[in-house]
Each structure stands twice: as C-alpha cells, then as structure tokens.
Amino acid sequence: MSESDVLPEGSLLAAVDLGSNSFHLIVARLEHGEIRPTQALSEKIQLAAGLHNNKLSIEAMDRGLECLERFAQLLQSVEPERLRVVGTQALRRARNRRDFTERARRILGAPVEVIYGREEARLVYLGVAHTLADDAQARLVVDIGGGSTEFAIGERFEPRALESLQMGCVSFARDLFKNERLSKNHYNKAYDRACLEVSHIRKNFRSKHWVEAVGSSGTLQAIEGILVANGWSEQSITRKGLQRMRKALLQFERFGQIEMEGLSATRRSVIAPGLAITEAIFDVLEIDTMRSSRGALREGVIYDLVGRLRHEDVRERSILALMQRYHVDEDTAQLVARRARMLYDATYSSWNLTPADGELLAWAALTHEIGKAISHKHFHRHGAYLLRNSDMPGFPQQEQEDLATLVTSQHGKLRAELFGEREGDELLRMQRLVALLRLATLFKYVEQLEQLPDFTIRTSAQTLRLEFPPDWLKQHPLTAQELDQQKAGFKRLDLRLQIA
Numbered sequence: 001m002s003e004s005d006v007l008p009e010g011s012l013l014a015a016v017d018l019g020s021n022s023f024h025l026i027v028a029r030l031e032h033g034e035i036r037p038t039q040a041l042s043e044k045i046q047l048a049a050g051l052h053n054n055k056l057s058i059e060a061m062d063r064g065l066e067c068l069e070r071f072a073q074l075l076q077s078v079e080p081e082r083l084r085v086v087g088t089q090a091l092r093r094a095r096n097r098r099d100f101t102e103r104a105r106r107i108l109g110a111p112v113e114v115i116y117g118r119e120e121a122r123l124v125y126l127g128v129a130h131t132l133a134d135d136a137q138a139r140l141v142v143d144i145g146g147g148s149t150e151f152a153i154g155e156r157f158e159p160r161a162l163e164s165l166q167m168g169c170v171s172f173a174r175d176l177f178k179n180e181r182l183s184k185n186h187y188n189k190a191y192d193r194a195c196l197e198v199s200h201i202r203k204n205f206r207s208k209h210w211v212e213a214v215g216s217s218g219t220l221q222a223i224e225g226i227l228v229a230n231g232w233s234e235q236s237i238t239r240k241g242l243q244r245m246r247k248a249l250l251q252f253e254r255f256g257q258i259e260m261e262g263l264s265a266t267r268r269s270v271i272a273p274g275l276a277i278t279e280a281i282f283d284v285l286e287i288d289t290m291r292s293s294r295g296a297l298r299e300g301v302i303y304d305l306v307g308r309l310r311h312e313d314v315r316e317r318s319i320l321a322l323m324q325r326y327h328v329d330e331d332t333a334q335l336v337a338r339r340a341r342m343l344y345d346a347t348y349s350s351w352n353l354t355p356a357d358g359e360l361l362a363w364a365a366l367t368h369e370i371g372k373a374i375s376h377k378h379f380h381r382h383g384a385y386l387l388r389n390s391d392m393p394g395f396p397q398q399e400q401e402d403l404a405t406l407v408t409s410q411h412g413k414l415r416a417e418l419f420g421e422r423e424g425d426e427l428l429r430m431q432r433l434v435a436l437l438r439l440a441t442l443f444k445y446v447e448q449l450e451q452l453p454d455f456t457i458r459t460s461a462q463t464l465r466l467e468f469p470p471d472w473l474k475q476h477p478l479t480a481q482e483l484d485q486q487k488a489g490f491k492r493l494d495l496r497l498q499i500a
Contacts, residue, residue, distance in 0.1 A: 007309050012038075014078045015301035016071060016108065020048035020090040021146025021170045021270060022218060023064065025071045026298045027078060035130075035302055039074050042218075043067045044266045047090040048147040048170040056094045064100065068107045080109050084305050086123070086297070086396070087114040089147030089168060098421065113396035117148055117164020120297060122393050125152035125159040127300030128216045128293045140210040140285070143296065144219040144277055146170035146270070151201060153210050161204055162391075165197045169219050172273035173255075180255040182272055187250060190273050194280030207286035215292040219274035222267045224292045229262030237290040242279050249275060304394070315394035319363050322390060326373035328366070332444060337365040339452075340440035346457035347464065351432045360399065361433050364406035365440055371407070384408035402430065409434040410441045414492040431493040435464065438489060442482050464490070465498040473499070 007030060017024040027039040045067055050060020075083060085104065091097045091114045101112040115123070124143045132139070136155055143150040147168040153161040173180070176190045215224070215237060226245060227233040233241035245260075252258045255269045263271060281287065307313060323333060344358045371383030384404040392400055401420075409418050414434070419427055443452055456467040466483070473480040483499050490497040 006311070007306065012078045012082065013302055013305055014075055014083045015298045015305065016068075016083070016085040017296075017298040017301065018047070018064065018085065018087040018091060018104070018112065019045075019145055019297070020088055020148070020168055021046055023047075023067050023071070024296070024298045025074060026302060027074060028302055030306075035299075035306065041071060041074065043070075046146065046170050046269075048168060049174055051090055051093060051147075051171075054093050055096050056090070056100060061100045061103075065103055065107065068104055072107050072109075075108065082305065082309070083108065083110045084301050085110050085112045086120075086301055087112050088120055088145060088297070089117070089166065089171075092116070092397070093147070111398075114398065115396045116391075117150065117166075118162040118391055119393060119396070120148070121150035121152045121162040121164055122159055123300035123304060124150050124216050124297050125154050125162070125300065126157065126303050127297060128214055128295040129154065129157045130299060130303055131293050131295035132214065137211040138209065140205065140213045140287075141216055141293075142213065142220065142281060142290070143216040144169060144274055144281075145217060149197075149277060149281075151205055153205060161209070163201045163205065165201065167194055167197045167277060169270035169274040169277065172277065173270055177255070177273060180269060182250070182252055182254055182258070184250055187246070187272060187276055190276035191280050194277045195284055198280055198284040202284055205285055213285075213287045213290040215290045216296045218267070219270065220278065220290070221292045221294075222263065222271065223275060223278055226260055226262040226271075230260065235291070237278070237282075237292070239282050239288055242275065242282060246275060246279065313394065315359075315363070315392070315399075318392040318394055319366055322367055322370055322386070322392070326370040326386065328369055333366045333369065336368060336440050336444050337362050339443050340365040340436060343436045343439055343457065347432070347436065347459045350459040350461060353429065353432065357429060357433060360402055360406070361436055364403050364410075364433075364437055367403065368407050368410055368437070368441055380408050380410050380412065402433075405430060406433055406437050410437050414489050428494075431495070435490060435493050435495055435497075438486060439464075442479070442486065445479075462494065463496045463498060465500065467500045 009030060011030045012027060013030065014025065014027045022042050022044050025041040026037055028035045028037045045063050047056065047060050047064055050057035085108055087101065091101070097114060104112050125141050128141045134156055138153060138155050141152045145168045147170060149165050149167050151163045152159045172190050176193065177186045220237065224237050227237060227241040228235060232244045248260060249258065249272055255272065258268045258271065304314065323330065340361050344353065344361055347353065348358065367387065368383065369379060370386055371379035371381065374382040384407045387400055387404040387407055405418060419430055422430055453469050453472055458465040487497045
C-alpha cells in the first residue's frame with residue numbers, strides 16, 4: 001500500500017492537547033505533502049488549579065468536558081483514526097483521571113493518551129522543529145506549561161536530550177501566590193523553587209550544549225509579546241527585558257490588578273509565576289536570548305500521527321531499541337510475533353479487536369523475553385517492570401501499562417489484580433489479548449525444534465477452538481499437556497479453550 005493510499009491528498013487530521021492550563025485543538029489538511037492548519041481553538045481551563053491531593057475536582061473536570069463538547073463540533077469531519085488526544089501533567093498526577101478520560105473519550109470518539117513528561121518534551125520538540133529552518137545547529141527548546149516544564153535539545157527533527165520538570169505557571173500560582181496576591185516575597189519564592197528544579201538538569205542542558213534557545217507555549221509567547229509591546233526587547237526574550245518586566249510587574253499587589261501593554265486578560269493569573277520560572281531557566285541554563293515559536297505540543301502530535309499513519313511509527317523504533325538493549329533472542333521474538341499475528345488474524349472479528357490491539361500484541365510478543373536480561377527466574381515479571389519503567393518514545397502511559405500487563409501475564413497464575421482498574425470493554429479486550437499471547441508463547445517451544453503443523457482456529461465470542469492434524473498431539477504429549485493446563489487460565493479470562 002502506498003503512502004497516498006494510507007493518507008490521500010486532502011486528508012484531515014486533528015490533535016487535541018489537554019494541557020494543565022489550556023486545552024488546544026488543531027485541525028489540519030494534508031496538501032502537497034505538507035500539513036496546513038485549517039482550524040485552531042484554545043480555551044483556558046486551568047485543570048491543574050482543580051488538582052487537590054492528586055485528585056481532580058468535579059468543577060475542573062466539568063470545565064474541561066464542556067470545552068470538549070465545543071471542540072467535538074469541529075471534529076465531526078475528521079475520521080477517528082486521524083485524531084489523537086493527549087493529556088499532560090495534570091492528568092498524569094490525577095489519581096481519578098479515568099473519571100475524566102472515559103467521559104472525554106465518549107465525547108471526542110477517541111481515547112485520551114496520557115503521556116509521560118519526556119514524551120511530551122519529544123512531541124513539543126517535533127512541533128517546534130517543523131516551524132524552524134532545517135539546519136544542523138543544536139537548539140534548546142523550552143515549553144512552560146500549566147503543571148510542568150519540558151526541555152529538549154536536538155538537531156533538525158531529532159531530539160537527543162529530553163527532560164520534564166514538575167513546575168508550571170498554574171501549579172506555582174496555586175501553591176506560591178496564595179489568593180492571587182503578588183509580592184516580592186512570593187515572586188522570589190517562585191524563582192528560588194524554579195532555580196532548584198532547573199539545577200537538576202543543568203549539567204546536560206546548559207548553554208555549551210546548544211547554539212540557540214527557542215520557547216514554545218503560550219507563556220513564553222506572551223512574555224515575548226509583552227517585552228516587544230513595551231519596548232523592553234526586539235522580537236525576542238532577553239535577560240535584560242525579563243528584569244524590566246519583573247520590575248514593572250511587582251508594582252501590582254494582586255493578579256487581577258495587572259495591566260501591561262501586550263498582556264491579555266486570560267494571562268493575568270499566570271504571568272507572574274510564568275515570569276519567575278522563565279527568569280530561573282535563563283539564569284540556571286545561561287540563556288541570554290530566546291525566540292518563541294508558534295510550534296507546540298499539538299503540532300508535534302499532528303506530525304507524529306502522520307508518521308504513524310505512514311508506517312514511520314517511532315514506537316517501533318522504541319521496541320527495537322529495547323530488544324537490542326536487553327539482548328533479546330530475535331529469532332524467538334519474531335517467531336512468537338508471527339504466531340501472535342496468526343492468532344490475532346483468526347480472532348479479531350469475533351472478539352472485536354482493533355488494528356491497534358494487533359500492534360500491541362505484536363510488540364508484547366517481541367519483548368516478552370526482555371526480563372531474561374535480569375534473571376531467567378520470573379523473567380515475565382522482570383520484563384513487565386522494564387516495560388513500565390523504561391523511557392519509550394511514542395508510547396503513552398496506558399500503552400506501556402498494557403504492554404507490561406501482557407508480558408507479566410504470558411504464563412503462570414492469572415490473578416485479578418493483574419488487570420488493575422480495568423473494567424467493561426477495556427478489561428475484556430486485555431483478557432483476550434492475554435489469551436492470545438499465552439498461546440503464542442506456548443507454541444514457541446515446539447517451533448524452535450520443528451515446524452508447527454497447519455491447524456484450524458475457530459472462534460466465537462467466548463470460545464477459542466484449536467483443531468490439530470490426527471495424532472499430532474499424541475506425538476507431542478508435552479504440548480498437549482500445556483494446552484490442557486491453559487484451559488484453567490482461559491476460564492479466569494472468561495473464555496473457553498477447546499482442543500481437538
């Protein structure tokens with residue numbers, strides 16, 4: 001299949017960024033191989049302001065869901081597989097995020113991918129890189145969000161250093177500027193805390209590692225706009241300009257009183273903590289000048305989506321990198337992946353599995369033995385640990401968790417807690433994928449010695465029936481015994497395994 005078949009000229013794509021401060025929507029059209037934005041919306045939701053004891057308030061969730069109802073109108077012409085929805089720091093921290101993400105999925109018709117901080121940094125860099133000249137010089141990209149700040153250093157479209165710090169303009173406003181009061185003491189506390197956070201990454205992100213600094217996000221764009229509007233700098237953010245802005249800002253006693261040329265009303269409540277964080281970043285990382293870019297997380301998500309649709313999926317590179325890092329036996333991994341694909345092809349229709357489920361199953365098959373790099377005993381548990389805790393570019397949190405669940409469930413007892421908080425269709429989907437992976441890994445011990453014979457797979461909603469050639473199971477009593485033992489496991493998965 002050619003690229004034009006997968007993503008024909010004129011295709012509409014969309015990304016929704018559920019940020020800690022604002023929600024953003026972008027709809028873009030593919031024209032002559034380029035991404036052309038056609039619609040863009042942003043609404044200030046301040047999800048992070050509703051985060052208390054790591055739980056989102058009902059009011060914050062309602063604000064967000066009402067916004068998504070409005071976004072949904074613009075998304076009616078976009079096919080579901082060409083829409084990606086990502087959540088950032090506020091949703092990363094929220095213990096009750098499923099209460100929000102499930103309702104958001106129903107509104108938008110696409111799952112919410114809560115992404116790790118370094119994955120957010122990678123996508124921000126991708127969005128910024130597509131707005132800049134395609135040169136070979138190293139650049140630092142900084143994105144100050146509502147709940148976290150992301151840093152990336154890279155060249156052209158390839159980041160080589162990524163980091164995310166838990167400091168943002170909304171969380172700092174809530175924690176360090178009580179009741180929206182503005183004072184020199186409050187400002188200095190915010191600046192000092194930001195300096196401490198940034199000092200943790202100073203070694204790898206200071207000025208000797210890059211040639212230019214670029215700012216992405218509404219906060220840095222707003223600061224640049226204020227500096228230029230007031231004549232404190234020319235078309236960029238400078239250290240001296242920041243100092244003059246701070247002096248002017250501290251003339252006010254409350255956020256609501258702030259009046260500055262170039263400052264919009266929606267930025268009043270976050271501009272002081274945003275400025276404190278920016279000054280700290282400039283001072284600790286030795287930045288003299290930074291220009292802002294219109295590219296951001298949402299644009300990066302669009303470009304990453306194009307890569308997925310064109311089979312240039314960064315997740316595949318992440319899987320291959322894991323296999324190499326942990327010295328996986330590639331022949332065995334590919335053998336299990338082929339068997340898993342065969343089982344998926346035979347069951348996806350009657351079990352309502354999606355192409356994304358097929359990809360997940362294949363990746364679990366390829367990485368099912370990575371835990372052997374730690375120990376052969378309980379290697380499935382070690383593998384699950386590595387999958388949960390490794391940096392895997394392209395993977396949102398839930399996909400990494402799903403991979404870990406599959407790998408740890410490939411054999412042994414199936415306890416209910418393995419499936420965590422999953423319920424309903426999500427639980428049913430994981431149970432069926434576990435069943436397929438358990439069979440695929442079981443057959444590898446036969447196929448390493450001889451070719452597995454052609455056998456028939458018949459399925460219904462609750463049954464999987466395997467029919468082997470006459471006498472084959474008698475000639476392979478160990479495999480027959482293992483298949484028989486799988487029947488009990490299948491019952492725990494609400495499935496029946498029949499062997500003939």
